[in-house]
Amino acid sequence: MKIIHITDTHLMPAGETLYTLDPAARLKRVLDDVKLRHADADLLVLTGDLTQDGNPAAYRLLETLLTDMPFPVRLLLGNHDDRANFHAAFPAHPVDSHGFVQSMMAVPEAQDRLLFLDSNSACEVGGRFCGQRAAWLRDTLSTCPDSPLMVFIHHPPVAHGMAHFNNIGLHDTETLMEILRAHVGGVRHIFFGHIHIPLTGTTHDGIGFTAGRGCTHQFRQDFNNPAPDWVAGVPNYGVITLTAAQISYHVVDTLDAETLVPANVCAGP
Structure with a gap:
């Protein structure tokens, strides 16, 4: 299965800029590249701050x-999102019984x-993962106790190493991680956004995690630095490949890179 991962798009109304950038133009550049190079993908996931x-x-x-x-x-x-306004724009998007934007996919x-x-x-x-959300997750996982999981969420439920986010991360980390650790089928990987920089690692009990770049x-x-600079960076997205053998994550961040010379075909031994 191939999944495209984009995070922290921070869209403004059409024509408006944010820190001198046009978020819509950024996202369109990324989506155009995805459609050109990865039309065979099975799913696109945007992990919050839409x-x-x-x-x-x-x-x-x-x-x-x-x-x-x-x-x-x-x-x-x-x-940065508003749940009511999101529901109004995307009324058919999957939600749980309390209206939280969460679901499970086989x-x-x-x-x-x-x-x-x-x-x-x-x-x-x-971020919060309240009692209602936790109850939904326990009930949902009880229907597939032996299934390995891949988890998508906005706020990182792990240590992120950025001082700026020390007080504004996921405040219910242990509530979520306790449920995930107890899942018999295991957690293969967690993907998130929020911190705007790439991050990858593994928890002490072997759960892998990856943050997409904004x-x-x-x-x-x-x-x-608790107040680092915002920078323009480059348009980017992630390509997740899920197989029985492994999960891979390619960061695509060379959309507008300067071409030097074409590489030679390597015939191998």
Whole structure:
């Protein structure tokens, strides 16, 4: 299974800029490249902060940008999003019984499951995974106790190493991780956004995790600085390949890189 991962698009209403950048132009550049090079993908996942301030016009713009994607799309909410305005723009998007934007998807021809979790907390930069969400997750996982999981969420449920986010991460980390660790089928990987920089690692009990780089503005990787610079960076996305043998994550961040010379074909031994 091939999954395209984009995060932190921070869309503004059409024509508006953010830190001198046009988030919609950034996202369109990325989506055009995805359609050109990865039309065979099975799924596109955007892990939150879809908009900068939850503006209804920004969600309508997102809907327009995604209209001609050749495969299904799953959207998650981040701290910059507004749940009510999101529902108004995407009324058919999967939600749980309490209206949280979370769901589970079976991987075709495999036992694996994809989990899409909602960590949005109204009027709060940090994330929450409240009792209702936790109950939904326990009930959902009880239907597939032996299935390996891949988890998508906005806020990182692991240590991220960026001082800027020390007080605005996922405030219910242990609530979520306790449920995931107890899952008999295991967790193959967790994918998230929020921190705007790439990060990969493994927890002490062997759960792998990866953060995507922000699609629009990004942080200078000044880890110990609580107020690092926002930087333009480059348009980018991730390509996740899921097989029975492994999970791989390719970062595509050379869309506008200068071409030097073509490489030679390597025939091998």
